[in-house]
Amino acid sequence: MTDPPVPTADPLPESMIDRDQWVCWRSEQRDGKATKVPVEPGGGYASATDPDTLRSFSAARTHAVDAGDTGLGLVFTDDDPLVGVDLDDCRDPDTGARFESADDIVERLDSFTEVSPSGIGLHVIVAGDLPAGRNRRGDVELYDSARFFTVAGHHVDGTPDHIPQRPEALAAVHSEYVAPETSAASTSGSNAASQSTSRSAKQGPENRLSDGDLIDCARNAANGEKFRRLWRGSTVGYPSHSEADMALCSLLAFWTGGDADQMDRLFRESGLYREKWDEVHFSDGATYGGRTIERAIAGTDEFYDGGGDDDWDPLGDGDSVNSRTPSMSGDDGGRSVGNSEGDALTTLREELNELERENERLREELAAERAQRADLERQLADRESAGLARYLPWR
Structure with missing residues (x-):
């Protein structure tokens, strides 16, 4: 598996770079599927709803470069005017050809657009207000808070290199591509x-x-x-x-x-x-x-x-x-x-499982320390043996 791209600041708009709303991300297997998990630069897991886990672009990028298997992500919050438009499975990674609907959305929004790390999706970031109601239908998703976008720095030629205000275009895209249809069977939700x-x-x-x-x-x-x-x-x-x-x-x-x-x-x-x-x-x-x-x-x-x-x-x-x-x-x-009895048992099972996980972690740490000690002892024995050999007459 190749490492995620880690962009420099050059291809990205200043209105993204200047915000301390960055996290790192890495791919992890969950239920047998690869999932992009947010990571706090220099810490554990990050959260798009916890500002304490967010960092500046430079801090996040430094961590991503050092880690080697980590990418960058921008978090949308209630304090910024940014809206992210995620277009999944809309692009041929080999030719760059896009579906007609994706072309229409990109042209209407006319804002900074980049290719997702997978190469088959697009991310459009625009300034405006996300209309009320649902925020996803099919392969089109819109987010303005509590979400992060992976950022690859693969700017789409012909789209702006900045993030303009596009409230009318955003409302039109939401109405046509995301808002529920009149048909009862139009959407899963x-x-x-x-x-x-x-x-x-x-x-x-x-x-x-x-x-x-x-x-x-x-x-x-x-x-x-x-x-x-x-x-x-x-x-x-x-x-x-x-x-x-x-x-x-x-x-x-x-x-x-x-x-x-x-x-x-x-x-x-x-x-x-x-x-x-x-x-x-x-x-x-x-x-x-x-x-x-x-x-x-x-x-x-x-x-x-x-x-x-x-x-x-x-x-x-x-x-x-x-x-x-x-x-x-x-x-x-x-x-x-x-039921009350079942919930009490559930709580006890959780506590027991927590203790078992903690014991397992401690056992793993102890095994690692023992292995490290054994390795150090072998190194010491090898060095002592090498030092003694210099004085033996048959050498």
């Missing part, structure tokens, strides 16, 4: 979106949390530790990955007020996200992710309303699994979660 309409009405727009604020509230709530584990991608204590997905979605349903689009957007940023999320799993055309969101909303009876009830805990014991979470019947075992 339409069922979840329609289910959320009446529920999210309980929470007025003035009480909506931005993605970043929502993550902060969820992390610091009474059940914040459970949310943090799920957000990192831990499935410890759950019989299947799908039940961990449902647990996180139940939390997101509460904090978003049942907003299916925001739930989908946030889940894709979590460590639990996998390609299965977008796969059609039901005869009516619904995807696994869309149906999971729909069920999580249907099983949630109370929602965050901005009134300070950020210590919400459906079980009253710090657990994040909604007691009304429906079972994932027909998928990955179909076991339901959420």
Whole structure:
């Protein structure tokens, strides 16, 4: 596997370079698939919702160059005017030829555009306001917060080398390529979106949390530790990955007020996200992710309303699994979660598994130290033997 490209500042707009919103990324295997994972320069894993893990361009680039298997990524936040338009599978990596729809979007936005590291996608970065509603349909995604774009520095000829304001063009692209069609079967998440309409009405727009604020509230709530584990991608204590997905979605349903689009957007940023999320799993055309969101909303009876009830805990014991979470019947075992006794056992299993992982880590460290000591002892013996040989008469 070749190392990701690490661009210099030359091909990139100043409005990107000047922002301390950079992370590194590397490819890791998750569920047998290569996934781009954000990395804090000089630290552990980074998060697009944690400003403490973001760095300047120069700091991130220095780390990427030193690491050798790491690329660069720009994080979109609530504090910048940038919107990233991700066009997947739209380009022939050998000829550079683009699909007609991708050409149309690039021409309309008329902003800085580069080829993604894979060579088969395009990233357009534009200044403007992302219209409300869903942010993805098919191979077109738009993000303005809580997300990072890989940056390769492969500027597309003929596109601007800067990032202009394009609010009208952005709205037009969103309306034509992303906003839901009138047909009920137009998008995978339409069922979840329609289910959320009446529920999210309980929470007025003035009480909506931005993605970043929502993550902060969820992390610091009474059940914040459970949310943090799920957000990192831990499935410890759950019989299947799908039940961990449902647990996180139940939390997101509460904090978003049942907003299916925001739930989908946030889940894709979590460590639990996998390609299965977008796969059609039901005869009516619904995807696994869309149906999971729909069920999580249907099983949630109370929602965050901005009134300070950020210590919400459906079980009253710090657990994040909604007691009304429906079972994932027909998928990955179909076991339901959420009863009080089961949650207590889940918590104990998690604690036990945490201890086992810690013991395993310590055993690995001890084995490594012993191997290092044995190697040093061999080196010392070799040197002593070489020094003694100089004085032996038959030498």
